[in-house]
Amino acid sequence: xxxxINVVKKYSDLVALKxxxxxxxxxxxxxxxxxxxxxxxxLLRTINKLEEVDDGQILVDTINVCxxxxxxxxxxxxxxxxxxxxxxxxxxxxxxxxxALPLEARHFKKKEIKEKVLKLAEITGxxxxxxxxxxxxxxxxxQRVAIARAxxxxxxxxxCDEATSALDPNTTIQILDILKKINKELKITIVIVxxxxxxxxxxxxxxxxxxxxxxxxxxxxxxxFLYKNKALETLVDEKPIVxxxxxxxxxxxxxxxxxxxxxxxxxxxLNIDFDIVWGKLEKFGDDVLGSLVINVKDKDxxxxxxxxxxxxxxxxxxxxxNKDDISR
Ligand SMILES: Nc1ncnc2c1ncn2[C@@H]1O[C@H](COP(=O)(O)OP(=O)(O)OP(=O)(O)O)[C@@H](O)[C@H]1O
Ligand SMILES: [Mg+2]
Numbered sequence: 247x248x249x250x251i252n253v254v255k256k257y258s259d260l261v262a263l264k265x266x267x268x269x270x271x272x273x274x275x276x277x278x279x280x281x282x283x284x285x286x287x288x289l290l291r292t293i294n295k296l297e298e299v300d301d302g303q304i305l306v307d308t309i310n311v312c313x314x315x316x317x318x319x320x321x322x323x324x325x326x327x328x329x330x331x332x333x334x335x336x337x338x339x340x341x342x343x344x345x346a347l348p349l350e351a352r353h354f355k356k357k358e359i360k361e362k363v364l365k366l367a368e369i370t371g372x373x374x375x376x377x378x379x380x381x382x383x384x385x386x387x388x389q390r391v392a393i394a395r396a397x398x399x400x401x402x403x404x405x406c407d408e409a410t411s412a413l414d415p416n417t418t419i420q421i422l423d424i425l426k427k428i429n430k431e432l433k434i435t436i437v438i439v440x441x442x443x444x445x446x447x448x449x450x451x452x453x454x455x456x457x458x459x460x461x462x463x464x465x466x467x468x469x470x471f472l473y474k475n476k477a478l479e480t481l482v483d484e485k486p487i488v489x490x491x492x493x494x495x496x497x498x499x500x501x502x503x504x505x506x507x508x509x510x511x512x513x514x515x516l517n518i519d520f521d522i523v524w525g526k527l528e529k530f531g532d533d534v535l536g537s538l539v540i541n542v543k544d545k546d547x548x549x550x551x552x553x554x555x556x557x558x559x560x561x562x563x564x565x566x567x568n569k570d571d572i573s574r
Contacts, residue, residue, distance in 0.1 A: 348399050468530040525537070
């Protein structure tokens with residue numbers, strides 16, 4: 247468990263983190279999103295004390311991170327690995343040496359190092375490049391090496407700062423699949439800073455939206471994207487364009503199949519017509535969830551709401567480009 251309690255971080259006059267309270271559970275893949283300058287990297291880097299905080303506490307299990315220094319800090323950092331957008335590999339050393347680096351620095355035996363490097367290279371799919379120099383590898387291959395190196399000392403937590411931002415979409419998916427695998431198989435808690443919403447939807451169990459050093463929302467990824475997405479509106483520009491006449495109701499379905507049966511049944515039961523004016527299906531992890539905006543005539547509005555209220559489908563009323571308060 248990683249716990250932030252009233253954490254404040256300042257850079258002279260600038261308050262980069264304002265009273266952050268947040269808990270990340272063991273085994274979670276947790277996302278931090280927000281616009282540039284929001285404080286995402288700063289928050290991430292307080293977890294391994296690359297940034298010191300000015301107030302508050304950070305607890306990782308029973309360890310008070312803010313109080314660590316010297317040998318205790320070095321020991322702690324072995325358990326909290328980090329990967330970056332630009333990989334931070336040693337370009338004069340081959341892949342084998344890059345992965346072996348943390349083990350050599352801690353004087354592991356040659357045989358142990360070899361076993362470990364081969365195993366990590368296999369997990370990250372880079373076994374065929376062990377003799378290559380990083381300068382001869384693609385971005386995706388470099389990130390595989392960086393992940394293998396990050397795992398060398400069996401960390402409990404992996405911090406990722408824009409780890410896929412320099413990669414193309416296909417390579418991004420491959421790297422995210424590796425992260426998913428190590429989260430599951432090696433039981434590593436992963437904290438991901440990203441500005442890529444696809445990354446969050448693909449991999450994160452929960453997400454916090456940060457802006458100007460404050461957490462605006464925390465929740466399960468699908469809830470943040472499907473329901474209470476006000477904080478995300480500045481980041482994701484995808485407001486439905488809807489008619490100005492009648493009433494527009496955005497229905498949010500737990501599963502794709504549920505949407506089709508509800509709307510056909512509702513039209514039949516209420517004997518009304520309505521238009522489907524906007525719709526979207528999205529993949530969150532392994533689930534496909536959907537939202538649909540229907541436009542109903544004013545005279546049918548109350549009947550439709552009463553009908554929807556009897557189901558487990560959530561809704562929001564959408565009024566032009568503003569959202570009304572009516573929702574559940
Ligand atoms: N070492 C530093 N000295 C002074 N100000 C800093 C320092 N590091 C970050 N800041 C400031 O703190 C704020 C938060 O920065 P941070 O790097 O955490 O943002 P971010 O959300 O990671 O942004 P980006 O998406 O652009 O990486 C910004 O206003 C930034 O300019
Ligand atoms: Mg950053």
